[in-house]
Amino acid sequence: MRAHPAGPLHAGIAPPPATGPAPADLGALDPQVWPRSARRVDGELHLGGRSVTELAREHGTPLFVLDxxxxxxxxxxxxxxxxxxxxxxxxxxxxxxxxxxxxxxxxxxxxxxxxxxxxxxxxxxxxxxxxxxxxxxxxxxxxxxxxxxxxxxxxxxxxxxxxxxxxxxxxxxxxxxxxxxxxxxxxxxxxxxxxxxxxxxxxxxxxxxxxxxxxxxxxxxxxxxxxxxxxxxxxxxxxxxxxxxxxxxxxxxxxxxxxxxxxxxxxxxxxxxxxxxxxxxxxxxxxxxxxxxxxxxxxxxxxxxxxxxxxxxxxxxxxxxxxxxxGPGTVTLYEIGTIKPVRLGASGAPGTPLVRNYVSVDGGMSDNIRTALYDAAYTCVLANRDSDAPPALCRVVGKHCETGDILVRDLWLPADVVPGDLLAVAATGAYCWSMASNYNYLLKPPVVAVRDGVATELVRRQTLSDVFALDAVLAHMPAPSPVIDQPAPELAAGTRS
CATH class of the missing domain: 3.20.20.10 (Alanine racemase)
Incomplete structure (x- = not known):
């Protein structure tokens, strides 16, 4: 790998330079990267004619959305x-x-x-x-x-x-x-x-x-x-x-x-x-x-x-x-849970620290192992709204107990992203769901197809009951409560606008 999975402060590896200059528009959707139906409507990402906020509210996150x-x-x-x-x-x-x-x-x-x-x-x-x-x-x-x-x-x-x-x-x-x-x-x-x-x-x-x-x-x-x-x-x-x-x-x-x-x-x-x-x-x-x-x-x-x-x-x-x-037609939606600024050292300007924000989302290597496995590169955008905040250097990470649990290694996001915001990671249609696991007992996300404003569930969200059914000790115990089994819609919606 080009970098130690725990990050550039480990194994004697020097911090990398910033990931190139920040783009003029942090919310831009390159047509070669994003699904053919991807649009911004009043700042919000729409796929197949559906708002991602609506999709997340109805189906929860993480969520694979297939155009x-x-x-x-x-x-x-x-x-x-x-x-x-x-x-x-x-x-x-x-x-x-x-x-x-x-x-x-x-x-x-x-x-x-x-x-x-x-x-x-x-x-x-x-x-x-x-x-x-x-x-x-x-x-x-x-x-x-x-x-x-x-x-x-x-x-x-x-x-x-x-x-x-x-x-x-x-x-x-x-x-x-x-x-x-x-x-x-x-x-x-x-x-x-x-x-x-x-x-x-x-x-x-x-x-x-x-x-x-x-x-x-x-x-x-x-x-x-x-x-x-x-x-x-x-x-x-x-x-x-x-x-x-x-x-x-x-x-x-x-x-x-x-x-x-x-x-x-x-x-x-x-x-x-x-x-x-x-x-x-x-x-x-x-x-x-x-x-x-x-x-x-x-x-x-x-x-x-x-x-x-x-x-x-x-x-x-x-x-x-x-x-x-x-590959190109599927986007993974995540909800931001925490944001942790980490000081890396001087940025080049006297007395100015270089800070990387670790943006943690509610999925990770259990639904996209490719960054950890192949050092694969992805990009993502703030999906539920637009922002005119200045760019901030970020690393999008999952919630697993692994320092190598990284989804997007280095990118620019608006400095005002907050817990509850939605992030959309592009081009996740190939191998991400196929290679998904239950590491840390996270559950496999659903896959929803969108077209002409209609969303159709192709693969339902795995539940804890599904996982318990394979366990020789737990299989005959009472099913977990609905709150544990699958987040209620109001919880899945989080605090995002």
Whole structure:
């Protein structure tokens, strides 16, 4: 990490400079960062035509607010850019029953990374032939579910997995079913320019078959030798939060080369090529993500050129955007609980102290672990009102018993923020709810979709009764009182104006 999680006064790390000059408008909503429906109305943030104060009063905080028009609009952008190809929504970004139905209605495919994600999609009515199952350690139960459901592809990740799948597939074929279509996940040796923990295509990691060592070609041979498996194509994924198409182009070059090697070794011409996801989004105004149309044009060009050089027909392409669809359209609302000014040292002006305000909110790393886990950067604004107060250097932190419980490391907020005010953190639609926990027994927030002034609950707020039900000692005790179980609306509203 660039800074010690406890802050710059620890571990001998010098205090950082202020986070650049304060913007002229502390409440500005950069359209590249905030949901497409985000507006200021009389100073207050509105999403999907709804006031955030009303949403917080009705649903409490913390609260994930999902702009349905934004989510579905970005899905449509990818579908249009990749017309004639398959766009798989990477459901690990955020999945619930309604999202699965939106994705199905909008004609996209869906990637599941576990048997439970697959089960949810099937229960929501998602068409099984448009589902692919990923994962580096699929169990027999998960593979059996995939085979029985007749999903579109199983993405193979190891030789053990091939051995595990063959008997299940053979039983299906013996019963009169068709062979199970699979993709070989190839590790192409390209490290995306991103955080080490989410760069997945270099050799020393857990995913896929290495192209460099020959494992990918060996896996293809083994699949081709099994009449119960159908080698439909190859899969490659080089990382996450990528802004440069060069990595995708280099990966396409190598994986098409593998297709040529498979043809030469087995005589099979593979009809499909999945180049994965990892398309970046703007978390901060200075971020510069690539538009879906630009990515599509470059990938089509490089794949066509590589196939022409090897004398291969151009395969049907597939991509897997998750964050790029779900990320930008969701905002997390928090209520400020305390504000603690901490003196860091001299600011540069003689005798003037540098002060950072620790602004504590009613959530934290239990609903957004990404800042602590990846050193991810977010931005936020005062949401329930406008302010002409001067800027103050702030750090937005959660209420967990961890010094690393940070949501926004350094930013400028109006100096007059007070307990009871609402803060809105942008671009929290991908992975935040999916990775949520009950650390310190905090409860998982609800997810509410907004569109045309209507708010619809997609995922209800977890209650303490839900958590107690899993506890062997507490499960049969009387349910907690409503005040403990879920804050009353007047408490959730706090003192904000």
């Amino acid at each position: 349905e028009g934004d989510f579905r609009g970005r899905a449509a952008d990818f579908a249009g850019a990749f017309a004639g190809a398959d766009v798989h929504y990477a459901s690990k970004a955020f999945l619930c029953g309604q999202v699965a139905r939106w994705v199905a209605e909008d004609g996209l495919h869906l990637d599941a990374c576990s048997g439970n994600e697959l089960a949810l999609a099937l229960a929501a009515g998602f068409p099984a032939p448009r589902i692919a199952l990923h994962g580096n350690n699929k169990s027999l139960v998960e593979l059996q579910l995939a085979v029985d459901a007749g999903i579109g592809h199983v993405v193979l990740d190891s030789f053990d997995e091939i051995d595990r799948l063959v008997p299940l597939a053979s039983a299906r074929v013996s019963a009169g079913g068709r062979p199970v279509p699979v993709l070989i996940r190839a590790t192409v040796g390209i490290e995306a320019h991103t955080h080490e923990f989410i760069a997945t295509a270099h050799e020393d990691q857990k995913f896929g078959f290495s192209l460099a060592t020959g494992d990918a070609l060996a896996a293809a041979r083994r699949v081709c030798d099994s009449p119960a498996l159908e080698l439909a194509g190859l899969h490659s994924h080089i990382g996450s939060q990528i802004f440069d198409t060069a990595g995708f182009e280099a990966a396409a070059h190598r994986v098409v080369g593998l297709m040529g090697a498979i043809r030469d070794a087995t005589g099979r011409v593979l009809p499909e090529l999945n180049l994965g996801g990892g398309f970046g989004i703007a978390y901060l105004p200075e971020d510069d993500p690539v538009a879906p149309g630009d990515v599509a044009a470059k990938l089509r060009t490089i794949v066509a050129a590589e196939c022409a050089e090897l004398g291969l027909p151009v395969p049907r392409l597939a991509v897997e955007p998750g964050r790029a669809i779900a």
